[in-house]
Amino acid sequence: MNSSFDTRLKRGLFPEMPQSFADGLLRAAETAGGTQNRSAQTDAAKSSATGSEPKKRGFPVGKVLAGALAAVLVAACVVIAVFAPGIGRNKHGAVDPAAYNPLRGRWTLTEVEQNGETVDPETIGIQMQLQFSDESVTVSTQTGGAEGQYVYRYAFADNAVELTAESGEIPVLPASGVYDPETNTLRFAGADGDGALIFSRVFNEQTLLGVWKQTRSEHAVDPSPLDGFDYDYLKWEKEQTWEEDAKPQPWYLEFTADGRMYYFLYAPDGGVQGNQSAPYTISGNTLQWSGWTLRYEAETDTICWIFYDRREYYERVPDMEIDDPYRQKISELRKQYPEYFDLYATPRLKVIVWQMAEGSYSCALVPGSDLRKEAEIGIESRGTTIEEMRMILSTYYEARDCNIEPEQVEVVPFHNPISSYWYEIDEAYTGRLRWLITGTSFESDDPLYSLLPKGAYGGDPPAHYNFRVSEVCDIDGDGTFETCMLTKGPTSGLFTFTLTAYHNGTAVYRNTFNTANGYLSIQRKKQGLWLINYDPENLSGKPQGRYTGTVENGRFVLTDRETGETMEYWGLSDPHWNMN
């Protein structure tokens, strides 16, 4: 939903509240107070007159219901104790990956090695050594040496792993890898010849609470088999047959502690097709709710209820990432600014930016639906640097359930009222900030703000081409992070490009280079970055240039990874060329 639609929605949906509406409410409030007081006074007066306590009116339905409920709970607990002795264990405790229950076909990714010792060196392409819960498998991808990011779908059967590429290689994530247990999909970044890849480890707290077998006769007499369970969330899943269309569909039911049930139908593409909540009844082999009827296909008189307590999350800094300073920094930020992580990001996020002094930017992050004024958010928020905010935002771009891209991040600068520093906020100021924070294009005549376009050669590069022109990395190895931007060179006719490193909005390193015409991309490494140059006429082949980017003596140095030669500067080699 775009912003114009939002505006239309907010302006056009509701009429103004009629004064009579508010008056009616106040009258009701006053009446309620008066009525209750009068009622209480009357009871008190009667009590006083008769010398007895005021009596409660009517049949004591509450007491009877409470008694009945208690009886049902006791009975249910007895049944549970017999049939499901595991219920209640590991409910809110710490996650223990070793205790992960693979019953439902989910695995914990424990180790990744690329082109490792056990991989056959004769095989073409990237070799992945993956280890899932002691089940090791070697994976080969025919990438022709291209760098890219890939999605694979797994099918597990009899402890064997079958890996099939899904429509070739698909770029999905800017960095790292995530295993998505919902879609049984592993997403990761591949890099030819590089070291171990970065994966996020998936922890799954799904715990089998118990298996409860019922006979049909029990259905008939016990319409509420969940009474007595100590749960926040229970799930029952099975492929069954809907009477309405007689087509088997994957689905599951959720039973929540408030006594209601929710059902979810999954569409073939994995999305939720529909859901509904309703009270339910069970009769014989039929479960009914809100017009839907589910018929059990049990061949015997016994059906099986499987109850889980499911808690699932991603630990984004597993042991294998300890060596990656970028991931370490994100882990630190998660502790330092927990309020900026795991926000509800749909349909967009909003970054509020203010300046307290020249070159000192502070950023705060809120959901796009936050309707507070910028000043209000700014005063109540703790500010991060631009690089920190970019790292925080990257967790949303990578998250499996956000669908947030840099284009959906709104950047809103404002003057913080607690600062006396004044600066002009205009379109150019906002555009440059947005460019720095999200890495999206910025309309400017200055080539220093013109990111190298994705379609520079008359069309998008192929899917496996990992097109990145903006990265946060520690380019100079000083322990702080810089934002590196790859932009057009100031020439026409000669292929030049400019690499600039910014620290919290201020350019700290900048050099312009002259190289072979091609698609350029930068990629963050543990130290410094990589620059890759693809021949636009041969994008599926080996890159025509691969360079390691570092900073030496205050200037960028791009070193060819094969020949060891450094790329030539264009124009002045002064590292501070046009830094203002």
Next chain:
Amino acid sequence: MRNGSENAWFSREIEAVAPTMFRVAFAILRNRADCEDAAQNAVLKAYTHLDKLKERRYFKTWMIRILKNECSNFVRSAFRTVNLDACEPIGYDMEVPDLDLNRAFDTLNADERLAITLFYFEGYSTREIAKICEVSEGTVRSRLSRAREALRKKLSEQEAML
């Protein structure tokens, strides 16, 4: 028995929350008369059960939940006796700013309309909406997603007809 200061506090809170109550009720019931009835019933119930409100800072959320349930009762009782298919298109007994938008909004079900209202107008998070509506957070997201898609589609259809 509540004392005068409590009654005054209750009245003040009701006055403050009235605009939100109007939007919530109008989102579900779509006409002024029912909105007023449902909201006044909700106020009476809230006062009666005020001792169940554990923390006063949650009064607004609590009030919305009561109102939502009251509106649902209205909808249910109306659906028992009225065949909506046989009705003429719904008219509004008050002037709405954007008629086309409201027509599109009418095509959503009450749960979706409520989710849109709480999310976009009242600024609640999906987690808070889930608590108010007593459904899972995933359900709220699903409702919001469906509602947005349906509104977008309906409005584009309307624009295409012009």
